[in-house]
Amino acid sequence: MTQPVIITVAITGAVPRKKDSPAIPVTPAEQVESTHEAFEAGASLVHIHVRNPDESPGSAPELYAQVQEGVRKHCPGMIVQFSTGGRGREQAKRGAMLYLKPDMASLATGSVNFPVGIYENPPDFVEGLARTMLENGIKPEIEVFDLSMLYNAANLVKKGLVKERPHVQFVMGVPNAMPARRSVFDFLRAEIEDVLPGATWVAAGIGPHQWEVNQWCLESGGHCRTGLEDNLRITPDRLAASNAELVQKIVDACAQYDRRPASPAEARQLLGLAPVH
Numbered sequence: 001m002t003q004p005v006i007i008t009v010a011i012t013g014a015v016p017r018k019k020d021s022p023a024i025p026v027t028p029a030e031q032v033e034s035t036h037e038a039f040e041a042g043a044s045l046v047h048i049h050v051r052n053p054d055e056s057p058g059s060a061p062e063l064y065a066q067v068q069e070g071v072r073k074h075c076p077g078m079i080v081q082f083s084t085g086g087r088g089r090e091q092a093k094r095g096a097m098l099y100l101k102p103d104m105a106s107l108a109t110g111s112v113n114f115p116v117g118i119y120e121n122p123p124d125f126v127e128g129l130a131r132t133m134l135e136n137g138i139k140p141e142i143e144v145f146d147l148s149m150l151y152n153a154a155n156l157v158k159k160g161l162v163k164e165r166p167h168v169q170f171v172m173g174v175p176n177a178m179p180a181r182r183s184v185f186d187f188l189r190a191e192i193e194d195v196l197p198g199a200t201w202v203a204a205g206i207g208p209h210q211w212e213v214n215q216w217c218l219e220s221g222g223h224c225r226t227g228l229e230d231n232l233r234i235t236p237d238r239l240a241a242s243n244a245e246l247v248q249k250i251v252d253a254c255a256q257y258d259r260r261p262a263s264p265a266e267a268r269q270l271l272g273l274a275p276v277h
Protein backbone atom coordinates (compact mmCIF):
# COMPACT_ATOMS: atom_id res chain seq x y z
CA MET A 1 0.00 0.00 0.00
CA THR A 2 1.20 3.50 -0.74
CA GLN A 3 2.89 4.80 2.36
CA PRO A 4 2.15 8.36 3.54
CA VAL A 5 5.03 10.80 3.99
CA ILE A 6 4.84 13.68 6.43
CA ILE A 7 6.32 16.69 4.64
CA THR A 8 7.82 19.25 7.00
CA VAL A 9 8.39 22.76 5.74
CA ALA A 10 11.03 24.79 7.56
CA ILE A 11 9.92 28.18 6.35
CA THR A 12 12.37 30.71 7.77
CA GLY A 13 15.39 29.69 9.85
CA ALA A 14 17.99 32.10 11.14
CA VAL A 15 19.97 32.96 8.01
CA PRO A 16 19.73 36.69 7.18
CA ARG A 17 17.56 37.60 4.20
CA LYS A 18 19.80 38.90 1.44
CA LYS A 19 19.54 39.63 -2.24
CA ASP A 20 19.92 35.93 -3.01
CA SER A 21 17.19 34.86 -0.62
CA PRO A 22 14.23 37.20 -1.21
CA ALA A 23 11.70 34.40 -0.76
CA ILE A 24 12.41 33.86 2.97
CA PRO A 25 9.33 34.97 4.94
CA VAL A 26 10.23 36.99 8.05
CA THR A 27 7.23 38.95 9.33
CA PRO A 28 4.42 36.92 10.94
CA ALA A 29 2.11 37.83 8.03
CA GLU A 30 4.68 36.65 5.48
CA GLN A 31 5.28 33.50 7.51
CA VAL A 32 1.59 32.61 7.68
CA GLU A 33 1.17 33.25 3.95
CA SER A 34 4.21 31.17 3.04
CA THR A 35 3.06 28.36 5.35
CA HIS A 36 -0.38 28.43 3.78
CA GLU A 37 1.08 28.06 0.28
CA ALA A 38 3.24 25.15 1.47
CA PHE A 39 0.21 23.57 3.20
CA GLU A 40 -1.79 23.80 -0.03
CA ALA A 41 1.12 22.15 -1.85
CA GLY A 42 1.14 19.19 0.60
CA ALA A 43 3.12 20.07 3.74
CA SER A 44 1.50 18.87 6.98
CA LEU A 45 4.05 20.16 9.52
CA VAL A 46 5.60 23.63 9.80
CA HIS A 47 8.87 24.34 11.64
CA ILE A 48 8.94 27.93 12.83
CA HIS A 49 11.68 30.39 13.77
CA VAL A 50 10.60 33.99 14.33
CA ARG A 51 12.39 37.21 13.42
CA ASN A 52 12.59 40.56 15.14
CA PRO A 53 11.40 43.64 13.22
CA ASP A 54 15.04 44.18 12.10
CA GLU A 55 14.92 40.60 10.74
CA SER A 56 17.44 39.25 13.26
CA PRO A 57 16.52 35.89 14.86
CA GLY A 58 13.84 36.51 17.49
CA SER A 59 12.59 34.86 20.64
CA ALA A 60 9.55 36.97 21.54
CA PRO A 61 6.62 34.74 22.49
CA GLU A 62 4.23 37.32 20.92
CA LEU A 63 5.75 36.63 17.52
CA TYR A 64 5.39 32.88 17.95
CA ALA A 65 1.81 33.40 19.12
CA GLN A 66 0.95 35.43 16.03
CA VAL A 67 2.36 32.85 13.64
CA GLN A 68 0.70 29.96 15.49
CA GLU A 69 -2.65 31.71 15.46
CA GLY A 70 -2.40 32.43 11.73
CA VAL A 71 -1.36 28.89 10.87
CA ARG A 72 -4.14 27.37 12.97
CA LYS A 73 -6.67 29.63 11.30
CA HIS A 74 -5.56 29.25 7.68
CA CYS A 75 -4.07 25.73 7.63
CA PRO A 76 -6.58 23.48 9.45
CA GLY A 77 -4.91 20.58 11.24
CA MET A 78 -1.37 21.48 10.21
CA ILE A 79 1.16 20.52 12.89
CA VAL A 80 2.83 23.56 14.46
CA GLN A 81 6.41 23.08 15.58
CA PHE A 82 8.43 25.85 17.26
CA SER A 83 12.21 25.92 17.03
CA THR A 84 14.12 26.03 20.29
CA GLY A 85 17.33 26.36 18.26
CA GLY A 86 20.21 28.49 19.41
CA ARG A 87 21.33 30.67 16.55
CA GLY A 88 21.03 34.30 17.52
CA ARG A 89 19.35 33.91 20.87
CA GLU A 90 20.29 33.48 24.48
CA GLN A 91 19.92 30.08 26.03
CA ALA A 92 17.45 31.28 28.65
CA LYS A 93 15.04 32.52 25.98
CA ARG A 94 15.05 29.44 23.82
CA GLY A 95 12.10 27.82 25.60
CA ALA A 96 10.35 31.03 26.63
CA MET A 97 7.46 30.51 24.20
CA LEU A 98 6.67 26.89 25.07
CA TYR A 99 3.79 27.96 27.33
CA LEU A 100 1.96 28.63 24.05
CA LYS A 101 1.67 24.84 23.70
CA PRO A 102 2.49 24.25 20.04
CA ASP A 103 1.97 20.65 18.92
CA MET A 104 5.73 20.11 18.77
CA ALA A 105 9.06 21.81 19.42
CA SER A 106 12.56 20.98 18.28
CA LEU A 107 14.99 19.54 20.84
CA ALA A 108 18.68 19.15 20.01
CA THR A 109 20.07 16.56 22.43
CA GLY A 110 23.72 17.56 22.45
CA SER A 111 26.31 20.12 21.41
CA VAL A 112 28.09 20.34 18.06
CA ASN A 113 30.16 22.71 15.97
CA PHE A 114 28.24 24.76 13.43
CA PRO A 115 29.77 26.62 10.46
CA VAL A 116 30.73 29.44 12.83
CA GLY A 117 30.90 28.70 16.55
CA ILE A 118 29.43 26.08 18.83
CA TYR A 119 25.78 25.03 19.02
CA GLU A 120 25.77 24.64 22.76
CA ASN A 121 23.28 22.30 24.42
CA PRO A 122 24.62 21.17 27.81
CA PRO A 123 22.94 18.15 29.45
CA ASP A 124 21.08 20.10 32.15
CA PHE A 125 19.75 22.57 29.59
CA VAL A 126 18.52 19.77 27.31
CA GLU A 127 16.80 18.07 30.24
CA GLY A 128 15.19 21.35 31.28
CA LEU A 129 13.75 21.92 27.81
CA ALA A 130 12.55 18.31 27.63
CA ARG A 131 10.82 18.71 31.00
CA THR A 132 9.13 21.95 29.94
CA MET A 133 7.85 20.24 26.79
CA LEU A 134 6.55 17.31 28.80
CA GLU A 135 4.75 19.63 31.23
CA ASN A 136 3.12 21.54 28.37
CA GLY A 137 2.05 18.45 26.42
CA ILE A 138 4.43 19.29 23.55
CA LYS A 139 5.96 16.47 21.52
CA PRO A 140 9.66 17.07 20.89
CA GLU A 141 11.25 16.57 17.52
CA ILE A 142 14.68 15.28 18.48
CA GLU A 143 17.28 17.01 16.28
CA VAL A 144 20.30 14.80 15.70
CA PHE A 145 23.14 16.94 14.36
CA ASP A 146 25.77 14.42 15.40
CA LEU A 147 25.79 10.77 16.34
CA SER A 148 25.82 11.02 20.13
CA MET A 149 22.55 12.94 20.06
CA LEU A 150 20.66 9.80 19.03
CA TYR A 151 21.85 7.92 22.10
CA ASN A 152 21.28 10.96 24.32
CA ALA A 153 17.67 10.91 23.11
CA ALA A 154 17.36 7.26 24.10
CA ASN A 155 18.66 8.19 27.56
CA LEU A 156 16.02 10.91 27.88
CA VAL A 157 13.36 8.30 27.10
CA LYS A 158 14.83 6.02 29.79
CA LYS A 159 14.72 8.88 32.29
CA GLY A 160 11.07 9.56 31.45
CA LEU A 161 11.83 13.06 30.11
CA VAL A 162 10.82 12.17 26.56
CA LYS A 163 7.90 9.84 25.82
CA GLU A 164 8.47 6.59 23.98
CA ARG A 165 8.24 6.52 20.18
CA PRO A 166 9.68 10.01 19.72
CA HIS A 167 10.03 11.74 16.36
CA VAL A 168 13.65 12.17 15.32
CA GLN A 169 15.25 14.35 12.69
CA PHE A 170 18.68 13.51 11.30
CA VAL A 171 20.28 16.77 10.23
CA MET A 172 22.85 16.05 7.55
CA GLY A 173 25.24 18.34 5.78
CA VAL A 174 25.75 21.21 8.24
CA PRO A 175 29.42 22.19 7.76
CA ASN A 176 31.47 20.92 10.77
CA ALA A 177 28.66 18.57 11.86
CA MET A 178 27.32 15.27 10.46
CA PRO A 179 27.93 14.82 6.72
CA ALA A 180 25.22 13.95 4.20
CA ARG A 181 26.61 10.53 3.32
CA ARG A 182 24.42 7.60 2.39
CA SER A 183 26.47 5.26 4.58
CA VAL A 184 25.81 7.51 7.60
CA PHE A 185 22.11 7.74 6.74
CA ASP A 186 21.81 3.95 6.53
CA PHE A 187 23.68 3.53 9.81
CA LEU A 188 21.39 6.02 11.57
CA ARG A 189 18.30 4.20 10.29
CA ALA A 190 19.58 0.90 11.60
CA GLU A 191 20.55 2.39 14.96
CA ILE A 192 17.27 4.18 15.56
CA GLU A 193 15.36 0.93 15.16
CA ASP A 194 17.57 -0.59 17.79
CA VAL A 195 17.82 2.21 20.39
CA LEU A 196 14.46 3.94 19.92
CA PRO A 197 12.06 1.20 18.81
CA GLY A 198 8.88 2.53 17.22
CA ALA A 199 10.31 6.02 16.69
CA THR A 200 9.34 7.89 13.54
CA TRP A 201 12.07 9.75 11.68
CA VAL A 202 12.81 12.38 9.09
CA ALA A 203 16.10 13.54 7.62
CA ALA A 204 17.06 17.02 6.50
CA GLY A 205 19.80 17.65 3.95
CA ILE A 206 21.31 21.10 4.32
CA GLY A 207 22.19 23.32 1.37
CA PRO A 208 23.06 21.35 -1.76
CA HIS A 209 22.16 18.07 -0.02
CA GLN A 210 18.45 18.83 0.45
CA TRP A 211 17.02 17.11 -2.58
CA GLU A 212 19.32 14.12 -2.37
CA VAL A 213 18.31 13.48 1.25
CA ASN A 214 14.62 14.00 0.39
CA GLN A 215 14.95 11.19 -2.15
CA TRP A 216 16.71 8.88 0.34
CA CYS A 217 13.82 9.41 2.76
CA LEU A 218 11.14 8.76 0.15
CA GLU A 219 12.91 5.59 -0.88
CA SER A 220 13.48 4.18 2.58
CA GLY A 221 10.19 4.92 4.33
CA GLY A 222 11.22 8.06 6.20
CA HIS A 223 9.48 11.40 6.31
CA CYS A 224 10.75 14.48 4.47
CA ARG A 225 11.85 17.96 5.45
CA THR A 226 12.34 20.82 3.06
CA GLY A 227 12.10 24.60 3.10
CA LEU A 228 14.14 27.74 2.73
CA GLU A 229 15.61 27.42 6.23
CA ASP A 230 17.78 24.56 4.99
CA ASN A 231 18.32 25.50 1.37
CA LEU A 232 17.49 28.37 -0.96
CA ARG A 233 17.74 26.59 -4.30
CA ILE A 234 15.28 24.47 -6.26
CA THR A 235 18.09 23.34 -8.60
CA PRO A 236 21.82 24.05 -8.29
CA ASP A 237 21.49 27.02 -10.64
CA ARG A 238 18.06 28.39 -9.70
CA LEU A 239 16.77 29.94 -6.48
CA ALA A 240 13.51 28.53 -5.13
CA ALA A 241 10.64 30.93 -5.67
CA SER A 242 8.98 29.90 -2.42
CA ASN A 243 8.69 27.29 0.29
CA ALA A 244 5.72 25.87 -1.62
CA GLU A 245 7.90 25.22 -4.65
CA LEU A 246 10.25 23.09 -2.54
CA VAL A 247 7.30 21.15 -1.07
CA GLN A 248 5.84 20.63 -4.54
CA LYS A 249 9.09 19.07 -5.70
CA ILE A 250 8.70 16.31 -3.07
CA VAL A 251 4.99 15.87 -3.81
CA ASP A 252 5.75 15.45 -7.51
CA ALA A 253 8.32 12.73 -6.75
CA CYS A 254 6.10 10.75 -4.36
CA ALA A 255 4.49 8.43 -6.93
CA GLN A 256 7.89 7.31 -8.19
CA TYR A 257 8.63 5.96 -4.70
CA ASP A 258 5.11 4.63 -4.01
CA ARG A 259 4.54 7.36 -1.42
CA ARG A 260 1.90 10.05 -1.04
CA PRO A 261 1.79 13.21 1.08
CA ALA A 262 0.20 12.54 4.48
CA SER A 263 -2.86 14.63 5.22
CA PRO A 264 -2.66 16.64 8.45
CA ALA A 265 -4.95 14.08 10.13
CA GLU A 266 -2.73 11.20 9.02
CA ALA A 267 0.41 13.04 10.07
CA ARG A 268 -1.09 13.58 13.53
CA GLN A 269 -1.96 9.92 13.80
CA LEU A 270 1.51 8.81 12.67
CA LEU A 271 3.15 11.06 15.29
CA GLY A 272 0.67 10.22 18.04
CA LEU A 273 -0.59 13.79 18.30
CA ALA A 274 -4.10 14.77 19.29
CA PRO A 275 -6.50 15.17 16.36
CA VAL A 276 -7.66 18.70 15.75
CA HIS A 277 -11.24 19.28 16.71
Ligand code: MG
Nearest residue numbers: 013083085229
Ligand atom coordinates in the same frame (compact mmCIF):
# COMPACT_ATOMS: atom_id res chain seq x y z
MG1 MG B 1 15.43 25.26 12.69
